[in-house]
Amino acid sequence: METKTLSAGGPDAPDDHHRKQTRKATASGWIGSALEYYDFFIYAQAAALIFPQLFFPSGNPKIAIVASLATYGVGYVARPIGAFVLGHWGDTHGRKTVLLICMFMMGASTMAVGLLPTYHQIGMAAPALLVVLRLIQGFAVAGEISGASSMILEHAPFGRRGYYASFTLQGVQAGQIMAAAVFLPLAYFMPDDAFNSWGWRIPFLMSAGVLFAGYIIRREVDETPAFAKEADASAVPKSPIKEAFKYSWKDMLRVVCMALMNVIPVVTTIFGAAYAVQPSYGIGFSKSVYLWIPVVGNIVAVLVIPYVGDLSDRIGRKIPVAVGAIGSGLLSFGYLWAISIHSVPIAFVMSLLMWGVVYQGYNAIFPSFYPELFPTRSRVSAMAIAQNVGTLITALLPALFATVAPPGSNNIPMTVGSIALAVTVIAALAAWSARETYRIPMSQLGEPDAVPIEKSEYDRLRAQTVADEKLAKVSA
Numbered sequence: 001m002e003t004k005t006l007s008a009g010g011p012d013a014p015d016d017h018h019r020k021q022t023r024k025a026t027a028s029g030w031i032g033s034a035l036e037y038y039d040f041f042i043y044a045q046a047a048a049l050i051f052p053q054l055f056f057p058s059g060n061p062k063i064a065i066v067a068s069l070a071t072y073g074v075g076y077v078a079r080p081i082g083a084f085v086l087g088h089w090g091d092t093h094g095r096k097t098v099l100l101i102c103m104f105m106m107g108a109s110t111m112a113v114g115l116l117p118t119y120h121q122i123g124m125a126a127p128a129l130l131v132v133l134r135l136i137q138g139f140a141v142a143g144e145i146s147g148a149s150s151m152i153l154e155h156a157p158f159g160r161r162g163y164y165a166s167f168t169l170q171g172v173q174a175g176q177i178m179a180a181a182v183f184l185p186l187a188y189f190m191p192d193d194a195f196n197s198w199g200w201r202i203p204f205l206m207s208a209g210v211l212f213a214g215y216i217i218r219r220e221v222d223e224t225p226a227f228a229k230e231a232d233a234s235a236v237p238k239s240p241i242k243e244a245f246k247y248s249w250k251d252m253l254r255v256v257c258m259a260l261m262n263v264i265p266v267v268t269t270i271f272g273a274a275y276a277v278q279p280s281y282g283i284g285f286s287k288s289v290y291l292w293i294p295v296v297g298n299i300v301a302v303l304v305i306p307y308v309g310d311l312s313d314r315i316g317r318k319i320p321v322a323v324g325a326i327g328s329g330l331l332s333f334g335y336l337w338a339i340s341i342h343s344v345p346i347a348f349v350m351s352l353l354m355w356g357v358v359y360q361g362y363n364a365i366f367p368s369f370y371p372e373l374f375p376t377r378s379r380v381s382a383m384a385i386a387q388n389v390g391t392l393i394t395a396l397l398p399a400l401f402a403t404v405a406p407p408g409s410n411n412i413p414m415t416v417g418s419i420a421l422a423v424t425v426i427a428a429l430a431a432w433s434a435r436e437t438y439r440i441p442m443s444q445l446g447e448p449d450a451v452p453i454e455k456s457e458y459d460r461l462r463a464q465t466v467a468d469e470k471l472a473k474v475s476a
Contacts, residue, residue: 037175076395086143090380105140114204159462166309257430259390300356324361329424375446
C-alpha cells in the first residue's frame with residue numbers, strides 16, 4: 001500500500017491550545033459517559049435483580065424473569081431510532097449540542113423510573129410505563145458513545161487517537177461501577193422488605209445529579225476543529241444519513257457485526273445476574289455478593305482500558321479487537337460454569353479475565369476504530385446507526401437466553417456460552433475485514449483512497465507527541 005509522510009508541523013500536530021482542548025474534551029467525554037451510563041446500567045441491575053418481583057405478576061416466576069429481561073431489551077429497540085435523530089443532529093449541529101440533549105433525556109427518564117408505582121399498586125400499567133421510560137432511555141443513550149467518541153477523536157493529536165478515545169469507554173465502565181456500587185450498601189444494610197419497597201428507588205432518584213453535573217461539564221467544551229472547519233466552509237451536509245448509507249454502507253455493516261460484542265456484557269451483568277441470584281434458577285448467590293462481581297470486573301477494566309487504547313496506537317486496531325472478541329467468547333463458558341457449580345471465587349476470577357481484561361481488547365478500541373472508518377461529514381450518524389443496530393440485536397439475547405435456558409433446563413453454561421462464542425466470532429471476522437485506520441490522518445478518515453502515514457514517520461511523530469505531552473505536564 002502507498003504511504004505518505006507527515007511533518008511534525010502538519011495539520012494533526014498538537015500545540016499548547018490543542019493539548020488543552022484534547023484534555024478538556026477527554027474529561028468531558030469520560031465524565032459524561034460515566035454519568036449517562038450510570039443511569040443506563042442501574043436499570044440493567046434492577047431488571048435482573050428486583051424488577052421481576054415488583055413490576056410483573058408473581059404467579060409465574062419464569063415468565064416474570066423473561067418479561068423483566070425483555071424490558072431491558074426494549075430500551076435497545078429505541079436506540080436505532082435515536083441514532084437516526086441524534087446522529088443527524090450531531091453531524092449537522094455539532095458534537096457538543098447532541099451530547100447535552102442525550103444527557104438531559106437520560107437523566108429525566110431515569111428519575112421517572114424511580115417514581116413509578118409497582119404492579120401490585122396499579123397492575124399492568126406499571127410494566128407499560130416502565131417500557132415507555134426504557135424507550136426514552138434507549139433513544140437518549142443512542143447518541144452518547146458516537147458523539148463522545150467523535151468529539152474526543154477529533155480533538156486528539158495524530159498518533160494518540162486510540163489512547164484518548166478509549167477514555168470514553170473508561171467512563172462507561174466507571175458508570176457501571178457506580179451503578180453496581182450504589183446498590184451494594186442498600187443490599188447489605190437494608191432489610192429485604194425495605195429494599196423492595198423503596199430502597200431500590202434511591203439509585204434512580206440520584207440521577208438528578210446527572211442533569212446538573214452533565215450541564216456544567218459539557219457546556220464548557222468547545223466544538224471540535226473538524227466539525228468547526230466544515231461549518232466555517234458551509235460544508236455541513238443537509239443529509240448526513242443519506243451520505244452514510246451511500247458511501248459508507250460496507251463499513252456500517254462491519255460496525256453492526258462488531259457491535260454484536262455487546263453479548264459479553266449481556267452475559268456478565270444481565271443474564272449472569274438473573275442466573276446467579278433469581279431463586280427459580282436455584283443457584284443461590286446473594287444479591288449483595290453477586291453485585292461485587294461486575295464492580296470488581298469493571299475496576300480492572302478501568303485500569304486496563306488506557307493501556308489497550310495506547311497499544312492500538314502502536315500496533316493497530318484490528319488485532320486487539322479480534323483477539324479480545326474470540327478470547328472473551330471462549331471465557332464466557334468458564335464464567336457461566338462457575339455460576340452453575342455455585343462457586344463465587346471462580347466466578348470472580350472468570351469475570352475478571354473475561355470482562356475485566358480480555359473483552360477490553362475490543363471495548364477499549366472501538367471508540368477510535370468505529371469513527372475512524374467514517375468521514376467527518378457523516379461520522380456521528382454512521383457510527384450511531386450501525387452501532388445501535390448491532391447492540392439492538394444483542395439486547396434481545398437476555399430474553400433469548402432465558403427462553404432457551406430457563407430455570408430447570410440442563411447444561412445452561414454450554415447452551416448460552418455457545419451462542420455467545422458464535423456471536424464473538426462474527427465480530428472478530430468483521431474487524432479483520434476492515435481496513436486499518438490508526439496511521440491515516442484525520443482529514444482522510446473515511447475516504448476510500450486514504451493514504452496511511454509511513455510507519456517509521458508515524459512512530460517518530462507519535463513519540464514526539466508523547467514527549468511533548470509529558471513536558472507539558474511537568475511544566476504545568
